[in-house]
Amino acid sequence: MWKFTLWNVLVLALLKATSAEFSDVFDEELFIKPLPDKFVYSYFQFTTRWELGKNDSLLHTNLVPRPLAELFYHFGVQELHLSFTYGLWRYESWGYPVTDAGPGAEVWAWFEHTTDRASVDHRWKMLCGTLSGLFCASLSFIDPSNTFEPVYTLRPQTHRFPGQSEPILRYAALPREIVCTENLTPWAKLLPCRSREGLVSLLVPDSIYSSNYHSLGVHMRKLCANAECSEFQLEVKQTVSVVQDLRLFGGPNWSIRKLFGQGMEGSCALATTSNVYVDVTDNNGAIDVSQKADETILSVRGGARTELQRFDVKQFEAVMAKGRRAMFNVAIMDKRDPNVIIVAGPPPIFAKRFILGVGQERGKIVTHITNAHWGALDLIVFENIPWFVPIYLHTLNIRHGSERIQPTFLHYTPGVQRERPYGLEVAFRIPA
Numbered sequence: 259m260w261k262f263t264l265w266n267v268l269v270l271a272l273l274k275a276t277s278a279e280f281s282d283v284f285d286e287e288l289f290i291k292p293l294p295d296k297f298v299y300s301y302f303q304f305t306t307r308w309e310l311g312k313n314d315s316l317l318h319t320n321l322v323p324r325p326l327a328e329l330f331y332h333f334g335v336q337e338l339h340l341s342f343t344y345g346l347w348r349y350e351s352w353g354y355p356v357t358d359a360g361p362g363a364e365v366w367a368w369f370e371h372t373t374d375r376a377s378v379d380h381r382w383k384m385l386c387g388t389l390s391g392l393f394c395a396s397l398s399f400i401d402p403s404n405t406f407e408p409v410y411t412l413r414p415q416t417h418r419f420p421g422q423s424e425p426i427l428r429y430a431a432l433p434r435e436i437v438c439t440e441n442l443t444p445w446a447k448l449l450p451c452r453s454r455e456g457l458v459s460l461l462v463p464d465s466i467y468s469s470n471y472h473s474l475g476v477h478m479r480k481l482c483a484n485a486e487c488s489e490f491q492l493e494v495k496q497t498v499s500v501v502q503d504l505r506l507f508g509g510p511n512w513s514i515r516k517l518f519g520q521g522m523e524g525s526c527a528l529a530t531t532s533n534v535y536v537d538v539t540d541n542n543g544a545i546d547v548s549q550k551a552d553e554t555i556l557s558v559r560g561g562a563r564t565e566l567q568r569f570d571v572k573q574f575e576a577v578m579a580k581g582r583r584a585m586f587n588v589a590i591m592d593k594r595d596p597n598v599i600i601v602a603g604p605p606p607i608f609a610k611r612f613i614l615g616v617g618q619e620r621g622k623i624v625t626h627i628t629n630a631h632w633g634a635l636d637l638i639v640f641e642n643i644p645w646f647v648p649i650y651l652h653t654l655n656i657r658h659g660s661e662r663i664q665p666t667f668l669h670y671t672p673g674v675q676r677e678r679p680y681g682l683e684v685a686f687r688i689p690a
Contacts, residue, residue, distance in 0.1 A: 282308035282321045283530045284450050286457045289566075290514075291537035292545075292590075293352045294602045296505050297470070298512055301356045302457055302498040304449055309483045309491045321528060322494055323448040325392055326478060330492065333381045333388075334370040336425045337416045337479040340389060341365075342437040345471035345501070349608040350628075357497050359473045363395055363435035368414050371423035382428040394440040400430040403645060406681040409669045411640040416479040419487045431642060437474065439463040445474055449496065449526075456526030457534075457571075460518040461498060471501035510596055513548070513589035521585040525571040532571040534588060539565045548589035606631040607688075618648075629688045636666070636687050643680040645673040651682075658689055 289301040308322045316331040317324070329335055341359035367385060369378050383401065390397035406429050414425055442463060446453040453459060466472050475497040483489040502517060504510055514534075515521045525532035535555075538545055540563075551567035558564075571586050578584065594600075607629050614622040629635055643649055651670050656663040663686050671681035 282306060284321045284526070284528055285531045285533075286526055286529045287531075287533050287535065288457050288460075289356065289535045289537070290588075292592075293501065294600050295351060296503065296510060297352070298502055298504055298517065299352065299355070300498075300500045300502070300517065302461065302500075303356075304458065304496045306450070306494045307491055308494075309489060311489050316492070321450045322492060326448060326476070326494055327492065329385060329388065330478070330480070333385045334372075335367050335385065335478075336370060337368040337414055338385075339364075339366050339475075339477050340393075341473055341475040342393070342395065342435065342441050343471075343473040344437045344467075345469075347471060347501075350604050350610075351602070352501075353602065353605045355473075355499055357473070357475055357477075357499065359475060359499070360431055360433065362431065362433035362437075363397060364431045365389065365397060365400070366412060366427065366429035368416065368425040368427055371425055375426075378426050378428065386430070393444050396432060396435055399432060402678060403676055404432070404679055405430045406642045406671070406679055408640060408681070408683060410667070410683050410685065411638050417482040417487060417490075419480075419482070419490065429642070437467075437472070439467060441474055442466065445476070445496065448476075450528040451526035455524060456529060456532060457522060458526070460514065460520070460522055462519050465502075465518045466498070466500055469500050469502045471499070473497075473499040475499075510592035510594070511590060514587050516589075521587040522571070523585055524575055525586075529572075534569040534571065534586075536567045536569070536588060536590070537564065538567055539563065544592065544594045546591040546593065548587070548591075604628070604630045607635055607637065623649075627688060629690055632690060634687050634689050636685065638683060638685045641680070641682040643673065643682070645675055645677070645679050647680070648673070649680050649682075654682075654684070656684070656686055663687070 284304070284306045287303045287305075289303070291299045293299050306321050308320070310316070316327040319327050329338065341364045343359040343361050343364070346361065347355055347358075365386065367382065369381060372378060379402065382405065386397045386400040389395070407427055408429055412427060412429065416425075442461065446458055446461065449458055451458065453461065477495040477497065479493050481491045481493055483491040504512055507516055536547065536551075538547070547567060549569070552570040552573055553568040555566040555568060556563070557566070569588055574586055575584065607627065609625055609627045611623070611625050614624055625639065627637070656665065666685040666687065668685070669681075669683040671678070673680035
């Protein structure tokens with residue numbers, strides 16, 4: 259008994275010393291939103307923020323996974339975005355997701371500024387190779403033949419530190435990349451609690467990979483930790499988006515256990531906050547929630563009203579479970595007529611793509627953009643086209659009905675066989 263007590267004291271002392279040495283926090287969140295046509299959208303977000311001083315090393319980590327911190331240390335990365343996606347998001351019917359992602363694998367990174375472009379290309383190649391091994395993906399196939407440097411479309415989401423020049427961007431996509439559980443397993447191992455505790459325990463491969471749409475993401479960036487930017491903060495955000503068809507579950511009623519095959523056995527012990535958000539906007543009393551929410555959040559942006567119910571898993575463990583680990587679950591009972599199809603209004607702007615004509619002489623790639631907003635909108639269309647699909651800039655035609663639209667600006671990079679893809683960025687104003 260004495261040895262057991264002494265061991266507990268030593269463990270607690272070690273945890274306190276570690277938390278005092280590192281200034282990092284970890285938060286886990288789940289956002290669930292019913293979609294039209296009897297679909298439901300679940301978005302998981304795991305965020306780790308680590309404040310570093312001038313003398314702190316990226317190689318000495320606590321909650322931030324060291325493999326990801328080493329990417330910033332060895333390759334001079336300022337910001338990194340990576341996603342693995344299966345399926346197509348139906349923008350016209352579902353609106354916008356929390357995080358956009360193209361099909362297959364998509365990766366782009368901002369590197370520290372340098373005049374040696376060859377050095378950036380080398381670091382980009384090494385970065386993609388490292389990510390390929392880390393996530394069991396085919397990112398090692400990324401090379402100059404499928405890499406593009408957008409000028410206007412993508413902007414850095416990080417802070418510019420004093421005396422720092424504009425970072426350098428590299429972007430690539432592998433639309434045929436197959437997403438499977440071999441990507442999810444190493445992704446989950448980067449979390450502080452891995453896949454054993456908290457919200458990540460809901461990510462059962464059988465439920466995720468049988469869905470209509472799923473996307474796995476890693477987003478990292480450096481931010482200023484104070485007003486003078488003398489210290490910086492490393493933010494690591496790991497995300498999962500899942501869209502499931504409720505008709506496969508036998509009806510419009512759903513719960514966390516029903517969607518993911520199991521309930522959630524408490525929160526991650528290392529998480530500062532653990533929250534579940536359920537979107538109950540415009541239900542008009544037609545939806546019943548199984549338990550009372552800890553908070554009701556109302557948000558009005560651009561005339562659109564959103565109502566969320568927040569459930570605090572940490573509070574549930576402290577009050578309902580009396581400090582013990584207990585199964586957490588939220589259920590939704592939909593009292594609306596199941597034969598009635600709910601149709602939502604379209605988002606302000608969405609696009610479709612199709613092919614017209616036959617052959618290389620009369621063939622066309624058409625992008626149909628719809629502006630459902632009340633006024634004109636300015637937008638940029640970005641195209642990254644493989645070198646083996648030749649395009650000709652003089653055939654570019656932008657029309658609104660019978661009226662031709664002149665681009666505000668245009669950036670075009672011609673492709674080179676087996677060396678460089680075609681790149682096109684065109685900005686214009688689309689009328690209402």
